[in-house]
Amino acid sequence: xxxxxxxxxxxTVLALxxxxxxxxxxxxxxxxxxxxxxxLGEAIENGFKLYVQEQGGKLAGQEVxxxxxxxxxxxxxxxxxxxxxxxxxxxxxxxxxVHSGVAMALAKAANDSDxxxxxxxxxxxxxxGPLCSKTVVRSSFSNWQxxxxxxxxxxxxxxxxxxxxxxxxxxxxxxxxxxKESFEKAGGKVVKHLTxxxxxxxxxxxxxxxxxxxxDAVYTFFAGGGAVKFVQDYAAAGLKESIPLLGAxxxxxxxxxxxxxxxxxxxxxxxxxxxxxxxxxxxxxEAYTKxxxxxxxxxYAVQGYDAAQLLAAGLKAVNGDVTKKEELxxxxxxxxxxxxxxxxxxxxxxxxxxxxxxREVKGEENVAVGVAVEALEDPARGCKL
Numbered sequence: 553x554x555x556x557x558x559x560x561x562x563x564t565v566l567a568l569x570x571x572x573x574x575x576x577x578x579x580x581x582x583x584x585x586x587x588x589x590x591x592l593g594e595a596i597e598n599g600f601k602l603y604v605q606e607q608g609g610k611l612a613g614q615e616v617x618x619x620x621x622x623x624x625x626x627x628x629x630x631x632x633x634x635x636x637x638x639x640x641x642x643x644x645x646x647x648x649x650v651h652s653g654v655a656m657a658l659a660k661a662a663n664d665s666d667x668x669x670x671x672x673x674x675x676x677x678x679x680x681g682p683l684c685s686k687t688v689v690r691s692s693f694s695n696w697q698x699x700x701x702x703x704x705x706x707x708x709x710x711x712x713x714x715x716x717x718x719x720x721x722x723x724x725x726x727x728x729x730x731x732k733e734s735f736e737k738a739g740g741k742v743v744k745h746l747t748x749x750x751x752x753x754x755x756x757x758x759x760x761x762x763x764x765x766x767x768d769a770v771y772t773f774f775a776g777g778g779a780v781k782f783v784q785d786y787a788a789a790g791l792k793e794s795i796p797l798l799g800a801x802x803x804x805x806x807x808x809x810x811x812x813x814x815x816x817x818x819x820x821x822x823x824x825x826x827x828x829x830x831x832x833x834x835x836x837x838e839a840y841t842k843x844x845x846x847x848x849x850x851x852y853a854v855q856g857y858d859a860a861q862l863l864a865a866g867l868k869a870v871n872g873d874v875t876k877k878e879e880l881x882x883x884x885x886x887x888x889x890x891x892x893x894x895x896x897x898x899x900x901x902x903x904x905x906x907x908x909x910x911r912e913v914k915g916e917e918n919v920a921v922g923v924a925v926e927a928l929e930d931p932a933r934g935c936k937l
Contacts, residue, residue, distance in 0.1 A: 576615040577867065577874055580637035582648030582658055585622040588751050588777040589650045591806055592852045596672045598844050599856030600647060603864070606839070611860070612867035619643055623654050625751075630657025638665045644874040645670065647859055650775075650852075652676035652695065652722040656683075663687050668866075668881060672859040673852060677726045680901040682934035686881050689902035691859040691889075693823050694930035695723050695773075698800035699730025701821040701908035701924040702771060706731070706798060707738030711768035714740060717758060718773040720747035727773035727800050735771075743767060753781045759789045770795055775802035780810040787814035801825075801911060801918065806850045808916045818913045824851040824893045825909045825920035836892040848916075851893075858891045862898075865889070901932035 581600075583593035597620075604616055619641040621633045630653075637643045638661060646662055646669040649655050655674030660683075662669035669688045671679065675695035679688060706714060716731060718724025724747065732742045744765055746758045762770060770791075774782045779802065786797055792814070801822025804815055836857065840849035847853070862884045869883030870876040885898050896906040908925045911918040 576617040577611060578617045578643040580619045580641055580643030580646050582621045582623050582633055582637055582646060584625045584650050587625050589625050592650050592776060595850060595852035596856035599853035600860045602840060602843060603857045603860035611864045612872040614872040623649050625651040627653035627657055630654045631661055634658050634661035638667050645863060647672055649674055659688050670859045670862055672855040676722045680903050680932050680935060684901045684935035684937050689884055689898055691862050692855040694903050695726035696730035696930050697908055697928050698821045699727040700734045701928060702798050703731040703734030705910055705924050706735050706769055707740050712740055713743050713767045714769045714771055715744045715762050715765055715767045716742055716771045717746040719750040721750045724773045731771045751778055753778050755782055755785045759785060770797050772799045772803060779803045779807045783811045784814045804913050804918055806848060815913045820911050821908050821924050822851060823906045823908055824854050825911045826917035827919045832890060833892040854892050858889055861889050899929050900937055901935040903930045905929045
């Protein structure tokens, strides 16, 4: 396999083929390339480009042209940044993003312009709930899924009380609401939900409050740099040994090297793990590590990889003709994706129906210890499709 070129700040154009029946497919990445989520955006793009390269640099026989915009994880800049790709660059397909608040703006822009959007991370429930649209699909997860799965795990462990904590934004609320739904359905009680503004990382006052409440467990949703500091601060406060810390998998995905000893033994739930040891996953991890030796083949890379797989399925159905938008979108929704995480299909609302794994941190890996919930489908409450 040839080495993949690193990301550039300008459009990257793969050499055009004289035999192409249609113009190059224009793919617009709207991802965080700076700030707390920068590494996540890089992993998503790497994964996407890895799959394209494995297909010989083409999707459904079509060359691929890339455009990039740094979304800065700033919802207020979402419409402007989206329109740079939609109106200025006139992309055929949008790939983005990580931050749920930015994804809300991106989904609206995609719907308003009838531009196909594949979300490779942000799990905002509203996008595939009340605002669901045939324009938008996800290659990732809904915020509800990991939280709901961990609520099942916590109840099975016999915990009766819990505190939830997250940044005060859509992803945090929906993840902790998912945990609360299943945990309380099983007889547990979330006694307090604690929040702080994104991307604030002054956790000490909240950790002091957790210590005073003394719940059986704490469930949290943090990612990126915030997740690193929270895990370190939780351990430094002496809470790790007395109050089990449970989390959505983003707490420990792509962050373990920085978290070090403070993360060892933590349990998280997610749709991917480091030790699935399937032929498909092993091949993906080998290829990703070969091309990006300094980056882990984590869940973000998988989600980018599968975004490309979804697009490929749609393009194959229309013989590479991106003007056949309805047929392309229908094909993505009916496709079975052979993902490193395990095969999945999309729900009617556009969310992956997928196994959620229970993982334990061992060294610098999130080791799968079982399946928390099989084939979990987001309820897509409010979706009228």
